[in-house]
Amino acid sequence: LAMKRWCTLSRKKTVLLYLDRGGGAVGVCGGLFTATQKGPKAPETAEDAETRFTRWLQSEQLFSIILSSMSDLQEALAHRGSSPPSVISAARSGLSHLLDHLLNQSAGSFSGGASEWLKLGLSGQALDLKALVSALQQHFLLFSQRLHSAEVERRSLRLEVTNLRRGLQQGVPSDHFLSVCEELHQALSREQEAQTLIQDQSKQVQTLSHSTQELSEARKEVARKERSLRILGKHLSGVQKEKQQLEERLQRAEEGQRDLSRRHKCVVNCLKSAETSCKQVRESLSQSHDSISSQPRPLLLPLEHLELRGAESIMGAPEVAMCQTFLSVVSQLCHACISRIGWLEQEVSAHRSHVTALRSELQDACLRDNQAFVPVEEFPEPFPPADPETPEPVPLSGLWKGSVAYIGPAPS
Numbered sequence: 001l002a003m004k005r006w007c008t009l010s011r012k013k014t015v016l017l018y019l020d021r022g023g024g025a026v027g028v029c030g031g032l033f034t035a036t037q038k039g040p041k042a043p044e045t046a047e048d049a050e051t052r053f054t055r056w057l058q059s060e061q062l063f064s065i066i067l068s069s070m071s072d073l074q075e076a077l078a079h080r081g082s083s084p085p086s087v088i089s090a091a092r093s094g095l096s097h098l099l100d101h102l103l104n105q106s107a108g109s110f111s112g113g114a115s116e117w118l119k120l121g122l123s124g125q126a127l128d129l130k131a132l133v134s135a136l137q138q139h140f141l142l143f144s145q146r147l148h149s150a151e152v153e154r155r156s157l158r159l160e161v162t163n164l165r166r167g168l169q170q171g172v173p174s175d176h177f178l179s180v181c182e183e184l185h186q187a188l189s190r191e192q193e194a195q196t197l198i199q200d201q202s203k204q205v206q207t208l209s210h211s212t213q214e215l216s217e218a219r220k221e222v223a224r225k226e227r228s229l230r231i232l233g234k235h236l237s238g239v240q241k242e243k244q245q246l247e248e249r250l251q252r253a254e255e256g257q258r259d260l261s262r263r264h265k266c267v268v269n270c271l272k273s274a275e276t277s278c279k280q281v282r283e284s285l286s287q288s289h290d291s292i293s294s295q296p297r298p299l300l301l302p303l304e305h306l307e308l309r310g311a312e313s314i315m316g317a318p319e320v321a322m323c324q325t326f327l328s329v330v331s332q333l334c335h336a337c338i339s340r341i342g343w344l345e346q347e348v349s350a351h352r353s354h355v356t357a358l359r360s361e362l363q364d365a366c367l368r369d370n371q372a373f374v375p376v377e378e379f380p381e382p383f384p385p386a387d388p389e390t391p392e393p394v395p396l397s398g399l400w401k402g403s404v405a406y407i408g409p410a411p412s
Helices: 002-012 046-057 060-069 071-078 084-112 129-168 174-287 310-315 318-373
Strands: 015-020 025-029
Touching: 060 071, 060 084, 071 084, 174 318
Parallel strands: none
Antiparallel strands: 015 025
16 A cells, blocks of 8 residues: 555656755655646656756746755855855855755655645655655554554464474384483483582582682782882871971081072171271271361271172171161261361361451451550550460450450361
8 A cells, every 4th residue: 555655646747857965865756746637647748847847947946946055155245355164164165055045946846736646545745755654654663563463363373383294293113212211321320420520610619719718818918018118208208308308408508508608708808807997997097187078988897898798688688788778877977077177177277267367357446446545656666466376365445454365276
């Protein structure tokens, strides 16, 4: 019945071409031609098929399908910067879309009149190819099940016939009986030999199991020894690491001690340099008779002791840095004191010159006052110049007659 339906469906369908899509050839069907529209169908010739295929190729629907499928490929070819892989992917995509449209059209034309062609037992819902294939698979499965049940029944009947035939043969010949007894005796002897061999093999198996157990115990003992050796090796490696760490600590301590001694030497050198510079400044101050500002001011510390070296600045020497900072501050303080003393000496010298000028003016005024009250003939000799270093009694006008003013140099 299914084969007749497939034959009827193939006669009612027009296949234009076949496509190979990996799983086998797929037919592309064209339009439908039913007997109700065009009467009884005449045998189709090759010319009619070619004419129908030509009309299908010239149809507007096929032209629109091809244009819509190849639009991506045309854009990729029109773009100059597109790479060959992009062009190949666009071509594959367009061809896949075109084949999908053709197969969908074929499936649509195939399922359009299926309900009219397959009315013998098929429901109206099974209109597509997948539904028809599934229905056919169900029919074939049911047929195979029925065939299997018939085969089982045939075999059971054959067994019954064989049993009936054996039941008819009740008598057995003596020769056959003796041969059967001999065979049974031989089988019994073989069975006894097999039992003996089995016992021997069981003993050997027990011996082997005992040896295997001893070997496993020896392996366990070896594994325990290896584990203890690994533990001892780890402990030894830990001891070696601790020894290495202690050596590194000792080396760092020695380096720190050397750095400390170097810093101590640097501090001692800085202090000696500062002591020498202070002695030079003290000697220069004690030996100078003129103004300090007129002499060059000695530097308290050399420049190389005021700056840290590169290695010491990197490794860090806080006590050296503090000592040098203190000495630098002391040097700056000494410079400030020397400059202040020079400025004060300049101011004192200016005051001395001003006092000397005032003293000379005062002496001139006193001379003028004395000349106004004393006759000229009493001074036979000219008045000696006044010595600024020796004070002289000068009578002042407007004072008591017994009062005398002493003008001496200003205390330094």
